[in-house]
Amino acid sequence: MHLPVYVGLLDSSLRSLADAFRQVSDGHGEEPDVEYLCQVLARQVDEQLEALTPVVRRYGENREQEPERLRATGLESTRSGGVGLLRDLQDLYMLGSFVDMTWTVVGQAAQGLRDRELLQLVDACEQDTTRQLQWLQTRIKQAAPQALIAAK
Amino acid sequence: MTDRIADIWGQRTPHARGTSWPVRLDQHLEEGVAESDVQRWVQSACVLCSNGCACDIAVKDGRMVGVRGRTDDVVNHGRLGPKGLYGSWQWNGRDRLTRPLIRENGELVETDWDTAMDRIVQRSRQLLDEVGSSSHGFYTSGQLFLEEYYTLGVIGKAGLGTPHMDGNTRLCTATAAAALKESFGSDGQPGSYTDIDSCDALFLFGHNMAETQTVLWMRVLDRLHGPDRPRIVAVDPRRTKVADAAVESGGVHLAPLPGTNLALMNGLVNQLITQGWVDEEYVSAHTLGFEELARTVEAYTPEKVSEICRVSPDDLRRAAEIFGTSERVLSTVLQGFYQSHQATAASCQVNNLHLLRGLLGRPGCGVLQMNGQPTAQNTRECGADGDLPGFRNWQNQNHIDQLAELWNVDRLVIPHWAPPTHAMQIWRYVEQGSIDFLWISATNPAASMPELPRIRNILGREDLFVVVQDGFPTETTEFADVVLPAAMWGEKQGTFTNADRTVHLSEQAVEPPGAARSDLDIFLDYARRMDLRDRDGEPLVKWHDPESAFEAWKECTRGRLCDYTGLSYDKLRGGSGVPWPCNAENPDGSDRLYSDGVFPTAPEVCESYGHDLLTGGATPPTNYQAERPDGRAFLKTAEYTPAPDAPSDEYPYICTTGRTVYHFHTRTKTGRGRQLRKAAPEPWVELSPGDAEALGVDEGDLVRVESRRGAMEAPARIGRGRDGTVFLPFHYGYWDTGAPDRQPTAANELTQTEWDPVSKQPLFKVSAVRVTKLAPGQRCAPAPTTTASAPHDPATVPATRGDQGAETREDPGVADPPGQVPSPEHTPGVPQPVLPHAARRS
Numbered sequence: 001m002h003l004p005v006y007v008g009l010l011d012s013s014l015r016s017l018a019d020a021f022r023q024v025s026d027g028h029g030e031e032p033d034v035e036y037l038c039q040v041l042a043r044q045v046d047e048q049l050e051a052l053t054p055v056v057r058r059y060g061e062n063r064e065q066e067p068e069r070l071r072a073t074g075l076e077s078t079r080s081g082g083v084g085l086l087r088d089l090q091d092l093y094m095l096g097s098f099v100d101m102t103w104t105v106v107g108q109a110a111q112g113l114r115d116r117e118l119l120q121l122v123d124a125c126e127q128d129t130t131r132q133l134q135w136l137q138t139r140i141k142q143a144a145p146q147a148l149i150a151a152k
Numbered sequence: 153m154t155d156r157i158a159d160i161w162g163q164r165t166p167h168a169r170g171t172s173w174p175v176r177l178d179q180h181l182e183e184g185v186a187e188s189d190v191q192r193w194v195q196s197a198c199v200l201c202s203n204g205c206a207c208d209i210a211v212k213d214g215r216m217v218g219v220r221g222r223t224d225d226v227v228n229h230g231r232l233g234p235k236g237l238y239g240s241w242q243w244n245g246r247d248r249l250t251r252p253l254i255r256e257n258g259e260l261v262e263t264d265w266d267t268a269m270d271r272i273v274q275r276s277r278q279l280l281d282e283v284g285s286s287s288h289g290f291y292t293s294g295q296l297f298l299e300e301y302y303t304l305g306v307i308g309k310a311g312l313g314t315p316h317m318d319g320n321t322r323l324c325t326a327t328a329a330a331a332l333k334e335s336f337g338s339d340g341q342p343g344s345y346t347d348i349d350s351c352d353a354l355f356l357f358g359h360n361m362a363e364t365q366t367v368l369w370m371r372v373l374d375r376l377h378g379p380d381r382p383r384i385v386a387v388d389p390r391r392t393k394v395a396d397a398a399v400e401s402g403g404v405h406l407a408p409l410p411g412t413n414l415a416l417m418n419g420l421v422n423q424l425i426t427q428g429w430v431d432e433e434y435v436s437a438h439t440l441g442f443e444e445l446a447r448t449v450e451a452y453t454p455e456k457v458s459e460i461c462r463v464s465p466d467d468l469r470r471a472a473e474i475f476g477t478s479e480r481v482l483s484t485v486l487q488g489f490y491q492s493h494q495a496t497a498a499s500c501q502v503n504n505l506h507l508l509r510g511l512l513g514r515p516g517c518g519v520l521q522m523n524g525q526p527t528a529q530n531t532r533e534c535g536a537d538g539d540l541p542g543f544r545n546w547q548n549q550n551h552i553d554q555l556a557e558l559w560n561v562d563r564l565v566i567p568h569w570a571p572p573t574h575a576m577q578i579w580r581y582v583e584q585g586s587i588d589f590l591w592i593s594a595t596n597p598a599a600s601m602p603e604l605p606r607i608r609n610i611l612g613r614e615d616l617f618v619v620v621q622d623g624f625p626t627e628t629t630e631f632a633d634v635v636l637p638a639a640m641w642g643e644k645q646g647t648f649t650n651a652d653r654t655v656h657l658s659e660q661a662v663e664p665p666g667a668a669r670s671d672l673d674i675f676l677d678y679a680r681r682m683d684l685r686d687r688d689g690e691p692l693v694k695w696h697d698p699e700s701a702f703e704a705w706k707e708c709t710r711g712r713l714c715d716y717t718g719l720s721y722d723k724l725r726g727g728s729g730v731p732w733p734c735n736a737e738n739p740d741g742s743d744r745l746y747s748d749g750v751f752p753t754a755p756e757v758c759e760s761y762g763h764d765l766l767t768g769g770a771t772p773p774t775n776y777q778a779e780r781p782d783g784r785a786f787l788k789t790a791e792y793t794p795a796p797d798a799p800s801d802e803y804p805y806i807c808t809t810g811r812t813v814y815h816f817h818t819r820t821k822t823g824r825g826r827q828l829r830k831a832a833p834e835p836w837v838e839l840s841p842g843d844a845e846a847l848g849v850d851e852g853d854l855v856r857v858e859s860r861r862g863a864m865e866a867p868a869r870i871g872r873g874r875d876g877t878v879f880l881p882f883h884y885g886y887w888d889t890g891a892p893d894r895q896p897t898a899a900n901e902l903t904q905t906e907w908d909p910v911s912k913q914p915l916f917k918v919s920a921v922r923v924t925k926l927a928p929g930q931r932c933a934p935a936p937t938t939t940a941s942a943p944h945d946p947a948t949v950p951a952t953r954g955d956q957g958a959e960t961r962e963d964p965g966v967a968d969p970p971g972q973v974p975s976p977e978h979t980p981g982v983p984q985p986v987l988p989h990a991a992r993r994s
Binding site (some may be wrong): 138150 | 283284287315405568571573577578584586587762766767768769770905907909
């Protein structure tokens with residue numbers, strides 16, 4: 001069974017996402033809404049990680065055999081300026097989308113295994129991930145025209 | 153004769169539940185002017201709070217010399233508050249801007265209109281050519297008239313095409329609009345002031361009505377002094393007059409820790425659900441989202457709420473019981489919620505309480521999401537605050553096409569590719585230099601915005617071109633490149649709409665001073681000089697005076713919820729103001745909305761597809777349509793999260809800011825009225841007795857209040873607030889005292905640049921601060937004793953009162969109360985449901 005591979009992937013990509021939210025929060029203190037909401041969302045991801053712990057315990061997580069290229073890469077550093085903010089939010093969006101699809105894949109396995117507990121968890125967490133992506137999309141749309149047209 | 157400084161609310165005219173509020177005529181004339189000296193009475197309405205009291209201005213020899221309430225008006229039945237009586241005209245002729253000013257070699261010098269306007273147009277054109285319309289930002293007000301906002305909105309949206317236009321209404325009323333949109337699909341006050349006359353319980357959420365809307369509070373007091381009086385529940389960290397009334401009426405005063413409103417509200421909704429005080433039939437037929445709401449509030453037991461908010465679990469249960477078991481409940485909401493953490497979610501929970509019990513659209517059952525400013529409603533509906541005119545939805549292509557057709561412009565000119573830029577973001581773009589042209593009208597951001605050291609830096613940026621249009625020199629005009637002298641209330645004509653949708657006409661009583669012009673004339677002049685054209689090469693702005701602007705605006709509202717097509721200047725002359733929607737089918741206007749529980753949530757009419765209340769992430773249009781709202785309201789909330797800038801060892805107190813009854817905003821008018829100035833001359837710092845003792849501070853000692861961002865200094869009032877909380881009045885800037893580097897007195901020196909994710913309203917009410925004593929006091933703090941700033945120990949402080957010139961005539965019962973405005977069974981502009989009733993109840 002390869003579910004542990006994806007449980008491991010989920011665990012590691014959630015950690016990357018939480019770290020990335022914190023990095024963007026720290027790196028964009030001059031955008032107070034981004035600073036605060038990224039902290040709130042990082043905590044939300046922390047809670048997902050906590051909720052995932054019993055699943056990891058049950059199925060195990062298999063990281064050793066996981067080829068490097070399947071990992072979600074986190075942010076290296078944040079950028080500055082209007083376009084920099086845009087790119088950082090877009091990186092968060094990519095990472096969030098990766099997490100979103102990983103929940104979907106795990107959810108499919110949970111269906112096949114008729115694992116009610118895991119299904120419930122996937123359902124709740126996917127909703128949170130959707131909210132994160134919707135916020136990122138909203139904020140990116142808002143920032144884009146000014147950053148690309150009028151910023152100095 | 154009554155001294156309405158000492159006796160703020162005047163004499164009582166008690167009445168029973170369900171009967172009309174009796175008339176009382178209030179009149180105040182300048183000292184030495186007798187009623188027989190008055191040559192003309194000119195119809196208007198007061199602009200010193202959002203209540204919208206109708207009045208007549210007394211004119212003698214071309215000067216405003218007095219004011220009286222209009223007895224036949226549905227809003228005030230003849231009454232006026234202290235600000236209206238002592239501050240509406242007394243500034244007349246003092247310290248006004250009378251000539252345009254331009255900056256030459258660093259100094260502002262007088263010039264003529266041509267020179268000033270040409271300089272604006274030159275810079276405007278240059279930036280449009282070099283950068284485009286994104287270089288232009290407009291920051292306006294909640295003080296102008298409807299005609300002025302609409303004209304500005306059309307210039308910005310159809311002429312220049314900039315998305316950067318907002319008002320200081322972002323600081324006061326944005327959450328009211330946001331909460332109404334999230335719950336009901338559109339802005340538009342559901343309730344009416346008349347609901348006070350027949351309610352059994354009145355909940356005031358973060359609303360110190362006794363000070364902010366004094367005439368509305370008179371209406372409440374007259375119920376409290378009559379038979380079958382309502383019970384009051386007050387949610388406020390301060391011991392206000394409203395809180396006193398709550399205790400005396402057998403209700404509850406809940407004083408949550410600032411920043412925890414949402415936890416409290418989740419707790420109240422939790423109690424309604426767990427105790428079974430839910431009208432299941434109404435909920436299933438008229439709402440969406442009950443299951444998710446119930447899931448989210450499940451964890452907020454009275455004990456958990458008590459831990460977060462520091463209120464007693466029994467008080468919370470008692471408040472929920474009053475809401476859950478009273479036959480008719482009215483709720484009002486204001487800045488204690490709007491300017492605090494998680495503002496929109498907390499305010500939506502007020503809407504939810506009413507939806508859960510089906511207490512909407514009937515006498516005594518309503519929600520008043522209040523406004524702070526007299527014309528804030530017009531900023532919101534005319535397109536001057538970022539929203540599109542007529543409550544149109546920027547994501548709905550049909551709505552954009554309607555506007556493009558009305559204005560005869562290319563739809564791509566109209567900014568609708570992203571959410572309109574809110575004020576806090578406009579200032580950020582100015583800070584970053586991507587907005588280089590900022591036009592400020594009728595507001596004073598250098599005193600009223602949060603974090604003033606930052607705002608002064610932004611306004612002082614070298615490349616920035618600042619236009620300031622105002623009636624007085626202010627803290628903000630100091631930073632202007634061009635200052636335009638504007639006519640004010642009584643010196644120009646126009647209409648405006650109050651917090652319960654009532655529209656009033658305000659006539660011109662006197663000539664403006666010197667070369668001052670109305671804001672409308674200034675905007676029209678700019679449009680002309682910029683040569684803004686429509687698609688056929690005709691002038692874009694086709695009106696030339698207030699009445700023709702009003703007629704143009706009516707067309708923009710046709711068929712929408714805020715329908716003005718049944719109104720005209722003639723109809724608004726004499727008699728009472730009229731609440732919209734008012735059209736051919738409803739010529740007398742509409743008292744309350746949503747009698748049949750059908751809301752403007754259908755995708756084709758709604759003003760917004762809604763947001764996630766935790767993050768502000770926008771709901772995608774397809775998701776919204778898939779929910780098939782079909783006229784049902786949304787039950788939305790979010791989980792509570794701790795506020796930013798939480799108290800720490802270094803900054804252990806939570807600071808909130810607010811108003812006093814005697815002043816409005818940055819006091820440009822009220823600070824020039826002798827009675828008002830004397831009643832509340834200078835700022836103060838309000839401490840609880842416990843905190844004062846711990847700090848070794850006595851009444852009147854000079855203290856310094858400091859946050860991570862800035863500090864202010866003022867004498868301490870040992871008041872009646874809760875421990876751990878400091879209160880500062882926000883009115884006191886520097887126009888009459890000097891400069892911030894001498895002694896900083898503005899509360900906003902220390903407030904934070906942070907906002908609610910949905911309404912984008914700044915968080916004035918939660919700043920972590922430390923307090924230090926600077927020097928012992930010579931006398932008591934200059935804080936009024938008549939209101940929430942009353943001293944803990946009344947014996948130590950002389951009572952606040954007016955002088956001889958404060959005498960006001962009060963005549964109760966001189967006329968019959970005005971007749972009732974009808975409430976339509978089905979709300980105009982709202983589509984009838986499509987789904988059969990059975991399907992709506994699935």
